[in-house]
Each structure stands twice: as structure tokens, then as C-alpha cells.
Amino acid sequence: MTTTLDFPLFAARAEGYRPSPVRDFWAVSMQPGVISLAGGNPDLSVLPLGELGDVAARLVATRGLDALQYGAGKGTDGARAAVVRVMDAEGIAVDPDSIQITAGSQMALELVVKLLCDPGDVVLAEGPSYVGAIGVFAGLEASVVHVPMDDGGLRPDALEATIAQVRSEGRRIKALYTIPNFHNPTGITLAADRRPEIVRICADAGIAIIEDNPYGLLAFDGVTLPSLHDLDPENVFYLGSFSKIVAPGLRVGWAAVPRSARRRLQLAAEATTICASVLSQMIIEEYVTRHDWLGVLDRARALYLARSQAVQDALVAHAPAGTQWSVPRGGFFTWLTLPEGASASHVLDAAIENRVVFVPGTAFFADGQGQGNLRVAFSLENEATLAEGVARLGAAIATA
């Protein structure tokens, strides 16, 4: 082991940029024969690659002087129209003027947190929560306080209690960060009747909501629930992504934000990347406007449903007694609760011996919780591989 000393002039926030445990398994998961239940990459095999290649070629050859030039800081009109179309497909009404295109949804989150949080400010988040969001909060020196979930998602009673508790400690809460649909890492969806309640609690408490919705169109049954954004557009910072419904390698996402936040958000976006890739924005515009993207999405949903089902079946067959897991209705993930007293880090050691990897639960908490949990991602492997991976995982749980 070598110790890496940091550059001596670093700011305090540099300390917050810490390695994510997801990264640590990358090397292991790349070894031949190892089954990865770790990464949450979408399966791109459903995409019409030939068509998309033709789109890219035509854009560069015939509109290259625009596609390869700097673009508008807010995003191209075409990309913003594509966002309206995609949100409409999920039943979400959005003011086109509210949309800020970013170089991926991660950047949208980073910008919103940059605008909202001074060092020490508190962000509430489901416990567990998206590991990449925890990284953003840490880097910008915001403190995460987790709010417990159950099978219906974030618990409104727990939200109210947490707000009261944090405030009684004299700490300032700026936002609730939440992934209402097919939550990462649990796969759980926020119950419809909780949505207006959570929106009301935050509005009453003077806390903004950051609604992160990358998976909303990935319901196995195609059913969508009301977005928090629609319930209170002037207090919700909505984050959207083309990564799970088109392609992450293009790096195009967006935020749809309250009127009073748009100007600063655009300026912050310009200060960060000037604009998102114009070529990427144009490819997405063309794909979402002139191609059967919803048909492709239907095939993707069917694929993910079959994979989720394979994981569920294998868990029933192979998980030792006392193991519990979530039953996702969409998205990429299932969340396991190990038998009483079992530790995911011990299970991981045994799993690596069995040539299977996953992300242990502690990665999804900012405060050390999650030692008895782990996440299984089913988005990228086929059903047979997933079944074998879960069998190996079950054996690892039994021996750990």
C-alpha cells in the first residue's frame, strides 16, 4: 500500500472527493469468469446502431458547422424540445423555458447542489441513496442526513421527524434529494399517495426538492406515477437523463427548475462546461423526433423485466433463510437485506472467491449504515448469467 499525499494547496472541499466503492469492483468485475452484479450500465443492445450511425454521419456532414461548433448555454432548442417529448411520454408537463441541458444528469445535480448548498448545509436523502449523489454532496461540503424508507419508499413521518431533529441541532436544511421511481439502489417506488404529502412537507418546511428521475420510463408495466415536479414546479428541481433511455455515452441530461433558479443555473452551467456536446444534443433530437425510440424502450423494458424476474427466481431458489429483498417494478436494481448479523463486506470476500461481485450497502449511505445490505444490478447481464451470479451470491451469503 502506498499513501498518496494530496497537493499541498488543496481547498477544504478536495477532501470530499473520495473513491466510490463502485469503482473498487471495476477491476475485479473485468476479470474473465467474474459475474458482475455491481454496475448499473444500461443494455445498449436494443439500440438501432446502424440508424444512429447514419444520423451522426448526416448531422456532421450536412450540419457540421453547427453540430461541431459551440452551442447555446441553455442547450439547443432541439434538445430541449426532445426533453419536453420525453417528459410528456412519462406524463409530466414541463415549461420548456425551465429546461437546462447539461453534460449528463450528474452535472445537473452538481449544478443544483452548487447553487443551493453552502458548506455545512444539510441535504436530506433516502437511506440508502445514489452513490454518485453522495459524492456530489461530499465534494461540495454539504452534509447528508438519511431518511428511512420502507416498501412504499421515503416515509413521510420519518421525513417530518428528521426535519425536526436536524433543525433542533441548529443545522440548516436546504433540500430533500429523492429518487421516487425505481430508486437506486433499492428498486423501490415512492407510493402515489405519499407524493403530495412529501411535496407539502417540504414546501411547508421551506426545503427544496431535488427529484432525480433517470428510471421513470423504465416501469416494467409501463405505468407512471405523478412526478413531484408536476405537484410543485416552483419548489422542485427535476433532474432527467437520456442515459437510461437513449445512451449514456452521449452525456446529455437536464434539469427543469423553478423560475427563480433558471438564470443562475444557466450561468453556472456555462461556467462549468460552456455547453453540452452539440453533436450529442442533435443526435438525441433526431432520435427522439424521427425514430421509434418508444418502441426501442418497450424492448428494453421487456429485457429488464425478464432479468429482474430471473434475479427474483434465483433469490427464491438460492438466498439463505433470513435474507430479504425488494421486488422492483422497474429500473435496474434489487436491494438485499442479509440475515441478522451478517455483514456485506464479509459476504463480498466470499463472493469474490465465488467469482461474483456486487456493491455492498455501505456505499449508499453517507454515515456507515448499510452493513447488512447489498445491491444487485440486473441491467447488463443476461438471465442465465444473472441466475448463476445470484446462485453464487447465495452460496457466499451462506458461507460468510
Next chain:
Amino acid sequence: MTTTLDFPLFAARAEGYRPSPVRDFWAVSMQPGVISLAGGNPDLSVLPLGELGDVAARLVATRGLDALQYGAGKGTDGARAAVVRVMDAEGIAVDPDSIQITAGSQMALELVVKLLCDPGDVVLAEGPSYVGAIGVFAGLEASVVHVPMDDGGLRPDALEATIAQVRSEGRRIKALYTIPNFHNPTGITLAADRRPEIVRICADAGIAIIEDNPYGLLAFDGVTLPSLHDLDPENVFYLGSFSKIVAPGLRVGWAAVPRSARRRLQLAAEATTICASVLSQMIIEEYVTRHDWLGVLDRARALYLARSQAVQDALVAHAPAGTQWSVPRGGFFTWLTLPEGASASHVLDAAIENRVVFVPGTAFFADGQGQGNLRVAFSLENEATLAEGVARLGAAIATA
């Protein structure tokens, strides 16, 4: 005029994201008949658009599962190899491990400042300096103190005096931000003999250097000078860009940084955008590896030289007595100093009446300097248009 109220929960730093004066002229400059000497976009007409389109199509069709997927946080190996090749063309040796790919060079700057500067920390910068950098410093609550330049660029004596002065005020200096080659906005190049001196002054003072070099390969005569990075790679954060030598719309840039900064830089980059567009990185890799990018660059340099010359000739013909201007040896810009007592904002009013626009000097200072200066960009208009634009500008100066 309407007043825009900010979202009530904004952090202190939100205040720092202020409109750039360059944006304000965008609307005016888009009106028919208006000649823009304002924007610094590269001229992409030299690019082999058909070839680039074919490259994009082939990458998507045959390697789409990689090109459209998430990529490595540090950048693709191919893009990093392309950076080595491009830096080598400028005579700069670089450790491939030091290279962090970003979604444009602006993002590389933002990340480096994020890592280096706590609120209130001082960044030294040439006076004038790049307006987009001033925006980054403001957003991250760093204070800019300008160091005077002359025809040889940043003055080492002024740098030493400024360091002493700032420190005597009890303020902490973290970095010198400098654009040594064909500086934006002045077009001036840092004299060769000043380079080791500036590197030494900063090293002795314990101040990092941020070397921003988007234009280094755009010398009209092809001559390159030693980079600050090569002189002190463990204290220089080098920022590079494909925007001026390939295409800005792909949004790929990079930083080459000291060993002790690489780990946090990668983590900060991942927290900000996960990765840069993989498709964009692959297009650049292909273009720089298998195409005559240096031949294209030669044509671009010839184009910019002719345009710069047209501006110089027109200034000789039309600038009122007492007007002074820089004579760039590369890049996109000439910097004007108006006759004693003249104000660039008054000149701009007259110029807009004459249907020509430019960016007034105050945009390039964080402290209100530059009222008697303005920037002329010659990168995007042809020679006849530039000559006419400068004639109109000369008339505006005469009447203002």
C-alpha cells in the same frame, strides 16, 4: 426592466454566477447586417466534414456498445493518447498518467479551481484575462487580483510585487492563472525568457500555476515556445482543449496535473459529469490518429493569419490617432487601447449604431479596469467583412 428574484434557498456562491458581457452582444450580433468582432468561435470550414461524418457513423455502427456507453472517469485511453500526440505537436512532453479528460477545457479549469480554492482565496491572473475564467473564479468565490502585462505578456516584476502586496493584506494566494500563448483577450504571447522566471517566482512563493493553452498550436508562423508545464510539471496545472484545433461542439478538453493532484481531480471529474462524451472522445482519437489533422491546422493557421492581417491593415487605415493595438502572432484576438479619455462603452453605443459589435475591455477584468480597452476577434469573419467591421469601429471611436 424586470428584476429577477433568486430562489430563496440559494447558497452564497450563486451570487457569483453573473451574466458575461460577451453574452449580451449575442442577440445584437445575430441581427442581419451586423458585423461581429465579439465572439471567439473557431472557423470550422477547414474541417473535413464528410470524413468526420464517416468516422462518427463507423464508430456508432461498429463500436456503438462502447461509444454510447459510460466510459472511464479519467477518459478513454484513446483520447488520452490523442492528447499526448497533440501536446507533442506543440513540443510539450507529458506523462500520460497526468492527463484527465474533461467535457471541454472550461470544465478542466472549473475542476482545478474547485480543488484549489476555498472561498476568499486569491487567484492571480493577467489583467485582462479570459472572461470565462473570471466567471469560474466568481462562482467558486475565489478573488481575482490582476497582474499587469506588457507586450511581452505577464510582467515578472509585477507578479512579485502583486504577491507581496496581496500577502501584506493577509490574503492567501492559491494560484496564478495564465494564458501564455496568444492570450485571450490581448493576443499577446509570454516572452520565452519570462517563462522560467515566472515558474520560479511561483514555485518560490508556494503558488500553483494554472496554464491555460487553448491556442498554442495556432501560431501564425508555427513557432511554439516552452510550456510552463514542461518547466515545472509538479506545480503546473496545464489545461488543453480540442475546441480550437478540432471542434468545440464535441466538448473534449483536458488537464495535465501534478502527481499529487490526479486522484482527487479524477474523483472531482466523476462527481461532476461521470465522464466526457465517449463518442466525442472516440471521434477525436480517430481524427488525430488517422487523419491529416496537422494539414487541416496549417490551413486554419493561414486563414487566421490572413484575417489578423486584414484587421491590422484596417486599423492602420481607420483607427483614429491615439488608438493603440496589439499585434498577435497567433490565436484569435487583437486588443485595442482607445485614445486617452475615450470609453469603450460609449464606443460600443456608437458601434452598434454603425452595425458592428465587440466586447468592451471591462468584461476581461474582475475589478472594473479596461474601460479604455476593447477586444477585436478575427477568427470567424472573412477578411472583407473584418475590414469593413474595423472601418465601422474606427468611425465609432472617432465619434464617441
